[in-house]
Each structure stands twice: as C-alpha cells, then as structure tokens.
Amino acid sequence: MNAFIIADNIISPLGFTSSENFDELKKMHTGVKRLEKSTLSNEPVCAAVIDTNKLDAAFQKLSAKQEYTRLEKMVILSINDCLNQNKNIDISNKKTLFIFSSTKGNVDLLDASLASKFDKKRIYLWETANVIAKHFNNPNQALTVSNACISGVLAIILAKRLLEENKYDTIIVSGADILTHFVVSGFQSFKAISNEVAKPYDVKRDGISLGEGCGTVVVSNNKSLAVTLSASSRAESRDEGQASAIIISGGASSNDANHISGPSRTGDGLLLAIEKTLKESNVKASEVNYISGHGTATLYNDDMESLAITDAQLASVPMNSLKSYFGHTLGAAGVIESIIGIHSMRENTLIGTYNFNELGVTKPINIIKNTQKQEVNNCLKTAAGFGGCNAAVFFQKHR
Numbered sequence: 001m002n003a004f005i006i007a008d009n010i011i012s013p014l015g016f017t018s019s020e021n022f023d024e025l026k027k028m029h030t031g032v033k034r035l036e037k038s039t040l041s042n043e044p045v046c047a048a049v050i051d052t053n054k055l056d057a058a059f060q061k062l063s064a065k066q067e068y069t070r071l072e073k074m075v076i077l078s079i080n081d082c083l084n085q086n087k088n089i090d091i092s093n094k095k096t097l098f099i100f101s102s103t104k105g106n107v108d109l110l111d112a113s114l115a116s117k118f119d120k121k122r123i124y125l126w127e128t129a130n131v132i133a134k135h136f137n138n139p140n141q142a143l144t145v146s147n148a149c150i151s152g153v154l155a156i157i158l159a160k161r162l163l164e165e166n167k168y169d170t171i172i173v174s175g176a177d178i179l180t181h182f183v184v185s186g187f188q189s190f191k192a193i194s195n196e197v198a199k200p201y202d203v204k205r206d207g208i209s210l211g212e213g214c215g216t217v218v219v220s221n222n223k224s225l226a227v228t229l230s231a232s233s234r235a236e237s238r239d240e241g242q243a244s245a246i247i248i249s250g251g252a253s254s255n256d257a258n259h260i261s262g263p264s265r266t267g268d269g270l271l272l273a274i275e276k277t278l279k280e281s282n283v284k285a286s287e288v289n290y291i292s293g294h295g296t297a298t299l300y301n302d303d304m305e306s307l308a309i310t311d312a313q314l315a316s317v318p319m320n321s322l323k324s325y326f327g328h329t330l331g332a333a334g335v336i337e338s339i340i341g342i343h344s345m346r347e348n349t350l351i352g353t354y355n356f357n358e359l360g361v362t363k364p365i366n367i368i369k370n371t372q373k374q375e376v377n378n379c380l381k382t383a384a385g386f387g388g389c390n391a392a393v394f395f396q397k398h399r
Contacts, residue, residue: 003160003219003248004226004396007082007089007171008339011074012213012326013048017081018056022157022343025351026371030325032174032197032209040184046197047179048211048327050074056169064135067117069106074214075132075174082172082218083136088225089170089218092137093367097168100129101145101155101175102331108180132174145146148385149294150253151175152215152334157251159219160393169221175335176214183330184210190261192298198328200295201367203360208296211327215335215344219248226398244397246342248278249378249395258388263301267308270382270390274312279390283378285313290350292341292381295321296328306361314380320368324354334383340395341379345397348375 009017013031014024024031031048038046052070059073079098083089090096105125108234110113121127129142145155148336150173159171187193187210194207220226226245254276256269264270278285291314293305309315322337329336344350352370359367378396 001164001221002223003221004223005217005248005342006220006225006248007085007218008342009078009081009216010072010213010336011050011078012341013050014325016077016269018339018343022340025325025340026349028352028354028371030197030354032211032324032327037191040179040181041188045184046194046209047175047184048209049179050212069118069122070108071106071176071178072128072132073281075176076135077280078081078174078214079136079172079218082216084216086225091172092139094139095169096138097140097171098133098138098171099128099145099155099159099163099171100125100132100142101151101152101173101335102177103146103148104177104330106184107182108178127129131146133158146331147389148387149328149333149390150383150385150391151331152336153338153381153383153391154253154334155253156217156248156335156338156393157253157391160251162342163221171219172216172391173219174214174216174333177330177332178212179210194297197355198297198324198394199325199355200297200366201357201359201361203358205297205299205302205360207298207328211329213326213329213332213336215332215339217335217339244399246345246395247398248393249396250277251391252276252280253389253391256388261386263304263384264388265304267304269388270305270308271311272382273390273392274380274382277279277380277394281394281396283394285315288317288378288380289376290341290344290379291317291319292337292379293319293321293386294382295312295323297323303361303393304384305382306363309365310363315364316366318350318366318368319351320351322351334381334391338381338395342395345376345379347394348373350374350376
C-alpha cells in the first residue's frame with residue numbers, strides 16, 4: 001500500500017506557504033538574521049525568527065474561539081492551509097489521525113507571565129497535540145513524536161507504517177518548534193551556535209544557526225487524492241515534473257548510543273538507517289537522485305554525515321543542507337526539509353546550500369553550491385540527533 005503526499009505547508013520567516021518558501025530558496029534567500037538585541041539572548045545571535053505580528057494577523061483571519069499559544073497558532077495555520085489545498089481531506093473522520101512532532105512544544109509557557117494564561121497541562125507535548133486536534137474536531141487521540149532532531153522524520157515514517165497497517169486512511173503530520181531564551185541558552189552552553197549564518201559542510205563551519213517554524217504533510221493511501229493534487233499543481237506550472245504524485249517508499253531509524261550530545265565518529269548508525277531505508281524502497285544507491293542532508297554546520301555532525309554517505313556508496317549524489325536558510329528548527333526540521341525535497345522533485349530543481357563555499361569534511365561528498373535545474377525523481381532525507389539517534393526517509397515520484 002502506497003503512502004501518498006496529498007498536501008503540504010511550511011510556515012517560516014521566509015513565508016507562510018510551501019510555495020512561498022520554495023520560491024525564496026530558489027533565489028537563495030535566507031531567513032536567518034543577525035539579531036543584535038532580542039529576548040532570545042543576552043548577546044547578539046544569528047537565528048531565523050517568525051514575525052509575531054504577521055503570525056497573529058494571519059491567525060486572526062481564522063476567527064478562533066479560544067486562546068492559543070504562539071506554537072499552536074503556527075500549527076493550526078499550517079494544517080488549515082493544507083485543508084484548503086485539498087478539499088477532500090476530512091479531518092473530522094475517525095480514519096484521519098494527527099501526529100505532532102516537536103522537541104520543546106510550548107516551551108514559552110515556562111515564562112510565568114505566559115503560563116498564567118493557560119492550563120498547566122498545556123506545557124506537555126501530548127496536551128498541545130490534543131488541543132490542536134480538538135480545534136479541528138478530530139475524534140482521535142493525537143500521537144506525539146519527540147526524539148530530539150530526528151522527530152520530524154520519525155513522525156513521517158510512523159505515518160507511513162500506520163497507513164500500511166490500514167489503521168487510518170489519512171494522516172496529518174505537523175512538526176513545530178519555537179525559539180525562546182531557554183532554548184538558545186541551552187545551545188550556547190554547548191558553544192554550538194555560530195556568530196554568523198551557519199555554513200553546512202564548509203571548511204570554515206563553526207556551529208549552528210537556530211530557527212523556528214512549522215511544517216505539515218498530509219499522507220494518504222488514496223491515490224486519487226494525490227492525482228488530484230498533482231493535476232492541480234501541473235495546471236499552475238509548465239514543468240512536467242509536477243505531473244507525478246509523490247510517495248513515501250521507505251524509512252528507518254537507528255541509535256548508535258555514542259554520546260548524549262555528540263554524534264558517532266564513524267557514521268555507522270546513520271549508515272544503518274540509510275541502508276534499511278533504501279532496501280525497503282527497493283532502490284539501489286546508484287539510483288538515488290538527491291540527498292537532503294541534516295547538515296547542522298557543527299564540526300562533528302557534518303563529518304559524521306560525510307562518512308555515512310560515503311560508506312552508503314552515495315558520495316557522488318547531489319546533496320544539500322537547508323539549515324542555513326531555516327536555521328535548525330529542531331523537531332520541525334525533518335518535516336520542513338522533507339517538504340522542500342518534495343517540491344524539488346515536483347519542480348525538478350535542486351536548491352544550493354546557502355553560505356557553502358569550500359568542502360571541509362573528511363569524505364568528498366557532492367554538496368550543491370548553486371541552485372540548478374535537474375531531473376529529480378527521488379529524494380533521500382537524513383536526520384541525526386542528541387542521544388545518538390539517526391533516521392532516513394525516501395520519497396519517490398509515482399507515475
């Protein structure tokens with residue numbers, strides 16, 4: 001049974017729809033800015049932050065009947081856009097499930113001035129997920145996936161597996177995280193944040209840029225819904241690449257248990273996830289068209305990825321990182337970056353890695369420097385996170 005992508009949305013500093021975001025990436029515009037003064041940090045910091053006034057203005061148009069947190073507004077807006085894209089999605093049906101991926105959820109409610117406005121349970125991820133599901137009158141208890149920075153990829157893999165078990169017909173996956181002083185100071189304590197926009201895989205990389213955002217993908221076992229979306233997309237573009245529906249053909253996770261915060265020095269854990277994903281997808285390494293890497297721009301993560309990619313016989317495959325555009329959006333990263341991979345397939349366009357100049361990892365992987373047109377029939381998305389977790393998911397055109 002195939003898992004078809006039937007709608008998607010990204011909310012980030014670059015735009016509030018997937019197409020807005022992809023258009024900005026094609027121009028190689030970044031959402032990461034240097035903030036000289038902010039509530040996020042006691043010192044200047046580079047981060048991708050969503051304009052709260054713009055977010056609130058967009059949310060007011062929905063005429064919500066209750067108060068929602070900043071993160072909840074992002075997710076509700078994201079899901080609402082997906083529902084508008086494909087009117088055949090019945091979110092109130094018992095066969096429709098909501099999966100929420102996040103690392104910190106409503107972390108801003110740690111602030112006493114905000115916490116007093118909401119029920120104490122709202123700080124818990126499961127409660128946040130249920131509040132969002134209830135907003136859309138979804139009858140099922142929402143599922144929450146929170147496993148460091150592979151959360152978004154894991155949530156997509158989980159959606160695929162639940163569809164294959166025929167438990168649901170449609171699954172809505174939303175990944176979201178926001179930035180607060182608490183989040184930023186945590187990464188500063190690791191001395192992991194760069195003073196500039198991140199430089200993934202570059203010889204001069206010196207740390208991450210953080211970001212906030214939300215990504216939503218709607219997955220269904222109903223091929224007709226995917227064909228409807230594909231035909232609609234083709235009508236809006238002359239690019240024949242949009243004629244194909246997109247499926248999730250494989251996915252796997254692993255844990256190398258190397259260190260609580262440091263990635264494996266061998267890449268064996270990520271290699272295992274990649275190999276299992278390609279095997280499930282029935283795809284050889286030589287058939288992979290494009291890799292959307294994790295690419296945090298930290299010294300050890302990027303090096304680890306180069307080892308795993310090379311050992312998987314994928315060194316020549318065009319590869320990029322999107323974290324110099326969106327920042328590292330934590331539990332949202334896997335969903336947001338998968339959506340960009342999906343649009344790369346639809347438009348046969350590979351996005352260049354912003355701020356990448358010279359390769360600086362152990363193994364010679366093929367980093368895309370400039371945005372280019374190229375036939376893209378499939379995409380391998382990788383992810384890694386604290387605690388030694390790794391994941392990979394594979395998307396393909398289904399003609």
